Amino acid sequence: MRKRTGTTIVATSIRAVVGVVIVGALGVGGVAAAQSPWPRLQSVPTPITVESAAADMVVACAGPLVAMGRDAANPTELTVAAQAQMTVGAEGSVDESGLITSAHLADSSWPLYRVDRSDTDAMLGAAQSATISADDLKGFAASACRTPQLESWIVGGATDLGTSDVLMITNPAEVSASVSLSMYGVNGRSTLPRIAVPARTQISVPLAAGVAGESSPVVRITATGAPVQASLQSSLIRTLDPSGIDVQDATGAPRTQQSLLGVRVMSEPIDNAPNVIVRVLVPDREASDGAEETDPAIVEGDVPTVPLTIVVRDAVTNDPVGVALDVAVTPGMPAEIGIPSLGAGYYSIDVSSAQPAVAAVWQATTQARGMDFAWMTAAPVIENPTVVAVPAGPAPQLHIRAATAKETVVTLTPLDGGQPIEATIEGNGSALIPVTDRTSYVLESSEPVMAAVTMSATSALAGWPIWPQQERAEPVRVYS
Structure with missing residues (x-):
């Protein structure tokens, strides 16, 4: 001055x-x-050159499993059904003093994990898991704890008979956030009134509050004031039998190319019924503002459609399995595509669309009584060292795919000082690496990769993609 x-x-x-x-x-x-x-x-x-102060790295977890309507006199009341076990790993000192408090669960709070980013090598990762066996909820659920986002999408769940799905929105910031929910269903898009989320608070919204009677909803969450972390607890009851539970985190912005890794098929199909289902949404133009320029929709009659291709690949060889599926979807309306006749094993699914889309895949341990299920969302590309936290759970596997045509060396180093795991993946190839639960690793690779964790047992199934480590802000060059 x-x-x-x-x-x-x-x-x-x-x-x-x-x-x-x-x-x-x-x-x-x-x-x-x-x-x-x-x-x-x-x-x-x-x-x-101005070096901005490094903001702390923060991850928020979904928290406990919840039950809705256990009190007949209050069918919308939420109660804690099972506490979650957290696994946290970090390069740097982890601050667990902050707490997230639920606005709808009595006397319920859990840690908010934070690492000081003034250390350029600081990294943080966390994940949670829970098991429940009750008259109304049964199964295994595990998910990653995520950094908050200003925009995110939930691709999963349902609001038809036998479901009681709950959308959980967490604000880990010191200021309140205002959140808008856009619900997509068979009748297109509807928007709920904006919701205030106080600082350090989680609110719970029954999914049916936005789109009742929907078998394949998709939700867009946008926040102002502060970014939020969104997740969905979905559960299913079939003929009075609880048939699985899942907690899925949100997926990122719509893209034309998506890879769903760590897809687990545990039983052979019955009567050729699909045991894997891909749900996809090409958002309408309003929700796609700012997206990359893409091919226009194809008009069939009076209804514009967008072509997309689904390719299933073996998780170990990365070779295509079966033939590619070419389908056309209507923008603004969710679509589900069943993948027929997949035998037991591990897979990835690639979704390519002419316009940006969001996608997730539903998978189940069996189609019979005693099943558990899980939703898997798209895996982003990882270019820098990243913490992979593996919570308590059965038979964890890390599915890694090379994101380029170059040979890639992958190293997993346990943060507790154990022996590193190293694997070499050929260009555009993939690998399954057994890992240990209740353990955190630093994932490093010589070339960009994509990755996901999957956990499975006879009546337990869960999985989630690995996100890149939150990057520090770059120095800004200004002129006086």
Whole structure:
């Protein structure tokens, strides 16, 4: 500010001197003075590199499993059904002093995990899991704890008969957030009134509050004031028998290319019924503002449609399984595509669309009584070291796929000091790596990769993609 004031004073002083000179010259012999050149002033901006203060890295967990309607006199009341076990790993000191408090669960709170980012090597990852066996809920659920987002999507759940799904929105910030929910169903998009989420608080919204009677809803969550972490608890009852529970985190912005890793098929199909179902939504134009330029929709009759292709791949060889499925979907309306005749094993599913889309895959341990199920969302590309937290649970596997055509060396280093695991993956190849539950690893790779964790047993199934580590803000070059 002092420098800018000095420039102004200098410029004003020069103009005053010039005026005096001209007046004097005109009085003595005007024409020559009038033709004299005026002084030229030029301000040269000085570049300054500003290193912004490193914000803490924060991850928020979904919290306990909840039950709805256990009190017949209050069918919408939520109660804690099972506490979650958290596994946390970090490079740096983890601050667990902050708590998230539920606005709808009595006396319920859980830690908010934070790492100081002033250390350039700081990293943080966390995940949770829970098991329940009750008259209304039964199964295993596990999910990653995520950094909050200003926009996210939930692709999963249902609001038809036998479901009681709950959307959970967590605000880990010190200020309140205002959240908008756009619900997509068979009738297109509807928007709920904005919801206030107080600081350090989780609110719970029954999914049926937005789209009742829907078998394949999709939800877009947008926040202002502060970013939020969104997750969905979904459960199913078939003929009075609880038939699985899942907690899924949100997926990112719509993309034209998505890879769903860690898809687990545990039983052979019955009567050729699909045991894996892909749900996909191409958002309408309003929700797609700012997305990449893509091919226009194809008009069939009076209804525009968007073509997409689904390719199933073996998780170990990355070779295609069966034939590619070509389908057309209507923008703004969720669609479900069953994958027929997949035998027991591990898979990935690639979804390619002419316009940006969001997608997830539903999978189940069996189609018979005693089943559990899980939703898996798209895995983003990871280019830098990232913490992978594996919570308590059965038979965890890390599914890794090379994101380029180059040979990739992958190293998993346990943060507790155990022996590193190393694997070499051929270009565009993939691998399944057994890992240990209740353990956190640093994932490093010589080339970009995608990854997901999957856990499974006879009546237990869960999985989630690995997200890249939150990056520090880059220095900004400004001019004074």
